[in-house]
Amino acid sequence: MALQLLAAIALYFLFRHVWSGAGITSAVVSSALSVVLVRMAISINNFVMASRTRSQLPAQYRIGLWDTVHLFMGEFSASMITSSWTMPFRSFSTRVPDHPQGLPVLLVHGYGCNSGYWHSMSKALSNAHVIHHAIDMEPVIGSIDDYAVQIHEAVEVLCQKTGQQQLVIVAHSMGGLATRAYLRDYGSAHIAKVITLGTPHHGTALAHFGVGINTQQMRWTATEEEGLASDWLRQLTNDEDAQVYRLFVSLYSHHDNIISPQTSSHLDGAKNIEFHAIGHVALGMHPVIQAAVIREIRDASRHLLGAPGCHASA
Structure with a gap:
């Protein structure tokens, strides 16, 4: 801004x-x-660069000219709104809706963002009566490993405030990797589910054009078939308990313009849900994605708390 x-x-x-x-x-x-x-x-x-290393596009997700224009304008609008309005002026911490229900949610933003990125998602969560808290991970160009500490602190505070022993994490882009680093370091005792939106679980080629330690950690080299994830990502995978992936739901778009190859967001062992004609920044603002996120939150709440109308304390 x-x-x-x-x-x-x-x-x-x-x-x-x-x-x-x-x-x-x-x-x-x-x-x-x-x-x-x-x-x-x-x-x-961004779209041009992402096309150079993109993953193979399934036939059912190929789109025509009008849908391509709609895809671009949706992503461009989302980028302008977040960079010029919500991130500078609509950052927030905890929001408690009337008659809160289900598990609380921790929102973890991606690279170069802050809690204001979640402004639109926050409205959807409030309408669904979900208590949610958003963090601002700093420094912007720091190591993803350091963000794990900040997520841990936020999880502890949110559990204490709500009286719940577990919560759901919703993470966009790099935020999903920071969440994996948190689980590696602190375990999953407080986490009922992790929902990632466009997270480069295996890296992205566009990270080569970014600035900061975190972009080096998110890099992917070459094509989908011949590529190689960064040393940091490979080490993260080696250090993780693969059983933790059962907590993950990965939502991603085959037309993501930042994560390339786009199938980098596919996480083996997780529940993977594919979308199309949605750009990277637009993921957190798209009503279809928001509806999917809320369904997953409610599903986690039903499994953990029992009845569909379960209440969460503020």
Whole structure:
């Protein structure tokens, strides 16, 4: 948000200086439009880069021109909303809806985000009467191993606040890897289910273009058939108890523009649910994904707490 604002201000003064006849309104509109076009070009570039190492697209998930345009605009809109509005202005911690039901939920964001990413999901969870807490993992470019400590602290606090011994984690992208690191270090005693959205469980080729230790840990090299996950990811797999994967539900899109190959989100031993025509950032904001997340939360609550109308204390 800060970079976009600085760019818009710089372009405003540039337009006013170069385009002598431009009024204030024209300069403001031109600078804002320029920023939007640059962001659109970045989104296009993400799709292009993801296509170079993409996994084989199942025939039933191939889409036409109109659906491709809809896919792009949905992802571009989601990126603009999160970067320009919800992450700067709608970050939050704990939200307790009226008449809370079921298990509490911990929301774990992905790379370069904060709790504001979950603004739309939070509305859906509140409407479903689910207590939820979101964390801000810092530093932004730090090690995923360090995020495990922050998740552990959040789990302890949320269990204490709600009086529940277990909860559900919903994690987007890198947040799913941080959750796996948490389970590796602290065990699964407090976790009833983990729902990941577009998590690069085996890495992503686009991480090569990111900045930070965490992007190095998320890397995937070459194609789906010939590729190799990072040393960190391979070590994580070696250090994990494979039985923990039974707690996971991995939701992912075959048209993800950040996770490539897209089947990197498929986790053996987990419940994997495939979608199509949904971009990476849009996953947490898409009503179909939100509905699937809520179904999985309710399923975990029924199994652990019993009756469908089970109550959670605040």
